[in-house]
Amino acid sequence: MNQLIACEAKLTVREPVGLAFSLVLPLVIILAFGLSASASEPDEELGGVIALDTLLPSIGLALSFGMVAIFMLPGFMTDYRARGILRRLSTTPVHPAKLLAAQVIVQGAIALISVPLVLGLAVALGMSFPEQPLMVVVVVLLGGAALFAVGTLVSAVAPDAKIGYVYSAMFFFPSLFFAGVWLPKEQMPDWLSTIGDFTPLGAFRESLENAFTGTSQDPLMLLTLAVTAVAAGTVAARVFRWE
């Protein structure tokens, strides 16, 4: 198992484009928007909060977790399926499920690495230190579980990397919208914003914001994350095609 994890880690590092999207892109976005003076001032359009304290770091983490869980993980697993690597493995004493486990561990580690990077950069640019660091950890783990479950579901059903990418994109880009990345939620009609609260990426980002600012959590959003993790995970385990 350790050898599998080591191999998957090496292969991930050798895929520099994916790594750049997961780790560097969120930092670039925070840097680009965080440097402007208005990001550090109460923003009318965001209902009076400071973008650097809320919107920017939560978008940064939503992006990196989304990239890793929704694109990287299925990208590798569907490619392994299409190339017959899963099938090849099933003729050895090691079940291909261990390869999936190794991938989740490696990609999960990258997602976790992005947390100190994103928050570190935001704090360096003037973000107030998160009010509830422990709650940040809880939300990161819960949201991570939900997004990785969705990524595993894509990995479970897509026959190859191209189709997997389409599934991922169909989930991810609308999710970004509902999470308020294109249009701040504060400017959305209420009903739209409410839908967003119950999408995994939206609930993840919103709950992160709450933990940053010390606002009390909406239990329904945390429930959304937990239900997504369990439901997508269960379905993925049922339908995973190991060939």
Place this chain on the structure above:
Amino acid sequence: MIAIEHLHKRYGDVVAVEDVSFTVEPNEIFGIIGTNGAGKTTTVECLTGVRTADGGRLVMLGLDPATQRDEIRRRVGVQLQSSHLPDRLSVREALQLYASFYEDPRDPDELIELLGLQHRAGARYGKLSGGEKQRVSVGLALVGRPQVAVLDELTTGLDPHARREVWTLIERLKLEGLTVILVSHFMDEVERLCDRVAVIHKGRVVALDTPSRLAAHGRLEDAFLELTTV
């Protein structure tokens, strides 16, 4: 040691294997030859437990492939037709990884030498030539010190030089005591390597003998064409 009796396998309405029987002796190189779609791959996949047979009796190393798959996985090395590795994994990394799957594996570096891949040990799989990839694939099938190696379309797509390299490798492994089931659709390959050959046509064994006796009435290729033209 290996026995198939009246194997039958269907995919929905398509009958892949109608009725196949043969036995393989220890340290034998046993060839399975036939045209595309004859049922060769399906036969060996049932034998290694990759697929479940619909009928017949199968014995692999005294084990039942349907119920003792785990034990078979430990003791049988498989080279699947068209199976690959990640492009960015190096030859040595791949063999080391697969070595870690088995209790008493071969030393990956010794195997690399046996495969004649010393100069390519650090090269990434995606950069290898077809012959080199095929040798890695054979290496993965052997790294766990299997008692039996099942090799499907060993040299399809290789140039003549690469084919001879792989053949030499198989001959050396026979000297080490390995039993080999070799799926092929090349006459010259089975003629050179195999102790006995089963000719499969439309899911049935239409001939089973040594290559020289199969070819008794002329070239093996003619015998083959005669047997498989209906």
